[in-house]
């Protein structure tokens with residue numbers, strides 16, 4: 001690796017300039033801005049490092065294209081899939097930025113600008129590692145498939161359909177993704193999976209209009225009461241979900257998962273204080289990390305009915321609405337859980353409620369003992385010179401299930417950005433040290449996995 005690391009050092013200033021240039025393009029998916037232009041710039045970067053590069057339209061002219069890169073190495077036994085996204089969050093509020101979001105600037109060893117950390121700097125580290133391996137080492141030892149997503153920040157609405165229809169383009173033995181921020185104190189971390197999500201909206205109606213609670217109270221059915229009665233059936237006091245069969249497919253943590261959870265530093269008293277709580281939610285027999293990694297959860301995220309403004313308003317509401325999200329774990333599917341939710345309502349006498357499916361993401365998980373996992377852990381440890389934190393699962397949801405679960409590519413995610421990168425916020429930044437280490441880590445990962 002010495003020659004490769006030497007090349008990275010020698011070319012580092014140029015890599016930084018290239019990244020700064022890339023971050024000048026405002027590729028904002030939520031505002032449908034600049035994505036096509038940025039895709040054009042990226043495909044040139046992919047071609048410049050010796051890969052076949054293509055811009056691929058997804059679902060018609062109204063949707064931005066993804067960027068695809070491919071390298072076939074004669075004699076290579078393995079294929080690595082790399083996922084990144086080139087869309088960024090809207091930069092607003094503009095006044096809160098010290099320097100304009102799309103005029104990146106270096107200050108105190110960091111590049112400031114929208115997209116520097118999330119995610120341009122992180123996937124660009126992969127591209128530069130490939131350049132370094134081709135130009136300075138023994139070459140790239142494995143086939144590569146690269147997908148740069150134009151819509152990650154808005155939930156990648158077109159991606160599942162596109163990838164499942166073009167699965168041949170993405171066939172690979174392993175998948176790698178650099179995204180997110182390092183842990184507190186800039187401790188590097190690895191994530192092997194995500195919870196999925198099944199979100200629903202529940203609506204109920206009683207009568208044709210709101211009514212006077214004096215004139216009609218005791219007579220007129222109340223939509224809010226009806227909805228609350230239903231919500232009461234969903235979980236017990238400890239937070240255990242009462243939907244029949246809700247837990248039946250849940251895969252418990254294995255020994256390696258258990259050991260990894262126990263190794264994550266955690267101070268419960270401090271955590272409770274910081275969150276302003278006296279106790280955690282959830283059944284007592286489940287540990288803190290087990291609850292967010294290996295157990296599904298049901299959450300009411302919105303509740304609307306009647307009058308919530310100042311002063312009294314004595315009305316019987318005719319409409320009530322609840323929004324609910326269920327976070328899912330390995331082996332559960334959003335389709336299965338949605339059906340169970342609907343049948344729970346019917347069996348409990350609430351068949352009249354309207355239940356509308358919303359966002360659905362599958363859970364995904366790569367076993368900790370996977371050979372790729374070991375190679376990535378070794379690379380991160382070596383480059384960052386620190387023991388990384390290992391998360392068997394992170395609680396949120398993301399599109400990696402498309403590759404992991406639907407295409408069968410085991411995915412591992414490592415953040416290549418500093419803890420305080422201010423992603424999604426003003427003054428987003430990427431530490432130059434992290435950018436350099438990201439390039440080195442990717443180079444090491446590609447080299448080691450090529451030999452697996």
Ligand SMILES: [Zn+2]
Nearest residue numbers: 118153423424
């Ligand atoms: Zn983001």
